[in-house]
Amino acid sequence: MLKQRIEQVLADVKASCIKHGRDPESVRVLPVSKTFPSEVIAQASELGLLRFGENKAQELKEKAQALAHLPLQWVLIGYLQTNKAKEVAKYASEIQSLDRLDLAQTLDRRLQLEGRSIDALIQVKTSSEASKSGMPPEEVLDFIQQIQGLDTLRLKGFMTIAENSQDPVVVRDCFKRLRDLAEQARQATGLELATLSMGMSADYDLAIAEGSTELRIGSAIFGARDYT
Ligand SMILES: *Cc1c(COP(=O)(O)O)cnc(C)c1O
Numbered sequence: 001m002l003k004q005r006i007e008q009v010l011a012d013v014k015a016s017c018i019k020h021g022r023d024p025e026s027v028r029v030l031p032v033s034k035t036f037p038s039e040v041i042a043q044a045s046e047l048g049l050l051r052f053g054e055n056k057a058q059e060l061k062e063k064a065q066a067l068a069h070l071p072l073q074w075v076l077i078g079y080l081q082t083n084k085a086k087e088v089a090k091y092a093s094e095i096q097s098l099d100r101l102d103l104a105q106t107l108d109r110r111l112q113l114e115g116r117s118i119d120a121l122i123q124v125k126t127s128s129e130a131s132k133s134g135m136p137p138e139e140v141l142d143f144i145q146q147i148q149g150l151d152t153l154r155l156k157g158f159m160t161i162a163e164n165s166q167d168p169v170v171v172r173d174c175f176k177r178l179r180d181l182a183e184q185a186r187q188a189t190g191l192e193l194a195t196l197s198m199g200m201s202a203d204y205d206l207a208i209a210e211g212s213t214e215l216r217i218g219s220a221i222f223g224a225r226d227y228t
Contacts, residue, residue: 002040002222003047006031009220013204020209027208030075030197032218034059035225038066044221045070053077053096053216057084064091077159077197077216079133082106094119096159096197096216099135104147111152120153121197124181126174127163134160137181141188157195157213158182162203171203175210 009029017024032053033041041052041063050071054060055078064074073093080088080095082103088095089110098104098120111117122143125134135143140158147153158181162174175198186193199207201220208215219225 002043005221005223006044006047006049009217013208013215016205016208019205022208022211026213028214029221030077030214030216031221032077032200032216033063033222034078034218035227036222038063040222041072042067042070045072051075051093053218055079057081057087061087061091085110088118089114089116092118094121094156096121097123097133098153099123099133101143101146104143104150104153108150108152117152117154119156121157121159121195122155123159123161124178126160126177129163137177140181141185144185144189144191155191155193157193157197158185159197159216161200162198162207168206172206172210175199175207175212179211 013027013029014024017027030051030053031044031049034055051073053075057076057080060074060076074091075094075096076088076092077096080097080103085103085106089107095118122140123134124137124140158178160174160178162171165171178196178198182193182196195214196212197214197216198212199215201217204215204217
């Protein structure tokens, strides 16, 4: 089951890249394993998946500890409370939900204590929904300047969650907004900022069309999540 779903997703992503004139090698998939138990992740690792996205620091920590014998990388993709920065500093290889200065400063302090550094993406709010977290686009350039000196955070680019809409135009606008912002940031800073983490199970085709370099895919790989 899992094997077939992984193969299907990778084939669909490749087809989507070709359809939109993108090099399939330029788009990678981050499997999102939130809510799925360690046994399923161990199984996925046997099928070649070694990097997993989790949206809660506590869950990331528990899985990293349970699977410490495997060569896995853990990526935080959900809102991080400052008082949980320690878990990320200890166990994550990357954070894609960096969205405010006090979090960046706390993470930097914690990472220094651990003697580690991690990759980081700035999460940008590109939708008009009130509930979505992320930094307002107009604050991003200043924020990049403010975190330049934090050597433990290797800034690689940007992440966004598109608006939850049935209208592909609305969804695509969110992705386009992130791509335009990234271009603006590259020109203003001279930094590479090559990563655009955008697109999930339901909307990755549109994200690929708008230049995504990383798709965060949960349910299409692992199946429907059970929150009960
Ligand atoms: C859960 C989650 C995903 C994956 O969602 P699916 O629709 O299951 O692919 C992607 N990004 C973030 C930030 C998430 O929390």
